Amino acid sequence: MGKWLTVFTALGGAYAGPATAGDLKEVLTVPSGYEFHLQEMLFETRQDNSEVARFRYVMPIIGQEGVTFDDVEFDFLFLCEVEALRSLEKQSKTVDQVIISLSDRETEFGATTSVATQFFEAYSVKDGSCIWEGF
Numbered sequence: 001m002g003k004w005l006t007v008f009t010a011l012g013g014a015y016a017g018p019a020t021a022g023d024l025k026e027v028l029t030v031p032s033g034y035e036f037h038l039q040e041m042l043f044e045t046r047q048d049n050s051e052v053a054r055f056r057y058v059m060p061i062i063g064q065e066g067v068t069f070d071d072v073e074f075d076f077l078f079l080c081e082v083e084a085l086r087s088l089e090k091q092s093k094t095v096d097q098v099i100i101s102l103s104d105r106e107t108e109f110g111a112t113t114s115v116a117t118q119f120f121e122a123y124s125v126k127d128g129s130c131i132w133e134g135f
Helices: 069-090
Strands: 003-006 025-028 037-045 051-058 097-103 118-126 129-132
Touching: 051 069, 069 097, 069 118, 069 129
Parallel strands: 051 097
Antiparallel strands: 003 025, 037 051, 097 118, 118 129
16 A cells, blocks of 8 residues: 655755755655655764764654554665665765664654654665664
């Protein structure tokens, strides 16, 4: 069953804040079949000069009783391989690491919240593929 996903294309920029969003819509299905949307995409350069792209998604179902990390585990690789790498390629951006996060609600990046359910995975990017790092 297809779900609507709003795919945002970003115009890059420094880690000063979220990338700007476009309005491209396309039908995608993640392995879990749950609905989700991209909240924001952030870029940062770490002290070791490695480049990191963070793709922060909202998937409201993960905050509901009975839905666990195991239910959405395979969505992370899908989001990295299909969404993140495609978006980075469209922007001609090269990064060393992609971090995918799923939250049951929109949250402010870097702010601690005890009410949000959040899951994270990190991937190295090598030869056009996402390699799980076991975040």
